[in-house]
Amino acid sequence: MECEAYRSKLLEYVDGDLTAAAHAELEAHLTRCPGCREEEHALRETLALVARMPAPEPPEVFWQQYLRELRQKVAPAPRLPRLQNWLATLTARPIPALAVGIALFLAVFLTWQSSPERPPIRELTSLDLAQQLVLSQDLDMLREMDLLEEIDLLEDWELIQSRIIEGPRKAT
Amino acid sequence: MKEADRALVSQLREGDQSAFDTLVRQYQRDLFRLAYRMTRNAEDAKDLSQEAFLRAYRGLGNFDGRSSLSTWLYRITVNLCISHLRQQRSSDAGEVPETHADLSPRPLDELEAREIHGAVGEAVSELPPQQQATLLLRVHHRLPYREIAEIMESSEGTVRVNYFHAVAKLRAQLKGLRDDA
Numbered sequence: 001m002e003c004e005a006y007r008s009k010l011l012e013y014v015d016g017d018l019t020a021a022a023h024a025e026l027e028a029h030l031t032r033c034p035g036c037r038e039e040e041h042a043l044r045e046t047l048a049l050v051a052r053m054p055a056p057e058p059p060e061v062f063w064q065q066y067l068r069e070l071r072q073k074v075a076p077a078p079r080l081p082r083l084q085n086w087l088a089t090l091t092a093r094p095i096p097a098l099a100v101g102i103a104l105f106l107a108v109f110l111t112w113q114s115s116p117e118r119p120p121i122r123e124l125t126s127l128d129l130a131q132q133l134v135l136s137q138d139l140d141m142l143r144e145m146d147l148l149e150e151i152d153l154l155e156d157w158e159l160i161q162s163r164i165i166e167g168p169r170k171a172t
Numbered sequence: 173m174k175e176a177d178r179a180l181v182s183q184l185r186e187g188d189q190s191a192f193d194t195l196v197r198q199y200q201r202d203l204f205r206l207a208y209r210m211t212r213n214a215e216d217a218k219d220l221s222q223e224a225f226l227r228a229y230r231g232l233g234n235f236d237g238r239s240s241l242s243t244w245l246y247r248i249t250v251n252l253c254i255s256h257l258r259q260q261r262s263s264d265a266g267e268v269p270e271t272h273a274d275l276s277p278r279p280l281d282e283l284e285a286r287e288i289h290g291a292v293g294e295a296v297s298e299l300p301p302q303q304q305a306t307l308l309l310r311v312h313h314r315l316p317y318r319e320i321a322e323i324m325e326s327s328e329g330t331v332r333v334n335y336f337h338a339v340a341k342l343r344a345q346l347k348g349l350r351d352d353a
Binding site for chain 1: 192193196197200229292293296339342346349
């Protein structure tokens with residue numbers, strides 16, 4: 001294997017991330033190759049510099065304040081006044097609220113429908129009166145028709161009667 | 173997910189205040205240090221790590237338990253830091269980040285060490301945010317590639333490539349410091 005191929009595995013070697021066989025092979029190469037050894041040394045130093053990057057070690061009082069601030073941020077919101085609270089519940093659960101609303105509306109509407117003394121919805125207009133007049137004329141006509149039928153029946157009755165009277169006579 | 177994590181998540185979902193305290197105390201230092209090394213600013217590190225806890229708490233419903241609690245918290249923190257760095261870079265492009273230098277008298281070797289740390293921090297901060305996060309999670313938090321991949325929501329191969337490029341860039345940039353050391 002050429003130096004270039006070994007060097008591409010140097011970071012994994014330094015990190016201890018190679019298989020045992022690959023590790024041993026690279027190690028053997030490093031003993032023979034000063035250039036690759038220098039490269040390995042540079043990598044180790046670079047990683048050591050990064051590892052020494054400082055971070056502050058805040059005192060315990062800092063962490064107490066840190067946690068206190070977080071607790072305040074996650075604490076539930078203060079209780080709303082009664083109406084606001086009720087409205088908040090409605091907006092938070094719109095589907096159940098809508099269902100209850102529809103049920104209430106239906107209950108009121110059906111009660112009103114079945115009531116014998118329900119108030120008039122609106123005043124009669126001229127068009128309504130005209131329609132009612134036409135209806136009343138129709139009713140008169142219907143009554144006349146009934147009368148005609150009755151007359152027909154009477155006529156039939158007379159015919160029947162005559163047949164009844166004539167019948168026995170023919171028999172005798 | 174570990175049994176302890178599962179129990180803690182269950183307590184958190186029930187609104188147990190003491191479980192929230194336990195979660196914060198358990199991970200506050202790791203998240204703060206990661207955020208500090210990415211932003212190089214203690215105030216930003218505090219805000220970002222606290223925001224990570226808040227998001228975790230409020231997003232408990234989205235936590236499916238496929239990854240560990242620490243992986244999930246690291247992921248939220250890394251995403252917040254990356255987004256913060258991108259915003260910062262686009263808003264004050266070219267400006268040198270504030271490092272809260274302490275100018276009190278100190279021994280010479282300590283000053284040299286501070287200079288070296290400053291130069292390393294500067295070099296790390298110049299890396300693309302994804303490479304920066306990968307490098308810090310690998311070197312400082314000693315996480316395996318598999319877990320870093322889960323945190324970064326990418327493949328293990330991508331994580332390895334990011335890490336390789338990050339180290340190669342730093343190796344070139346810190347050549348002078350290595351020679352002095």
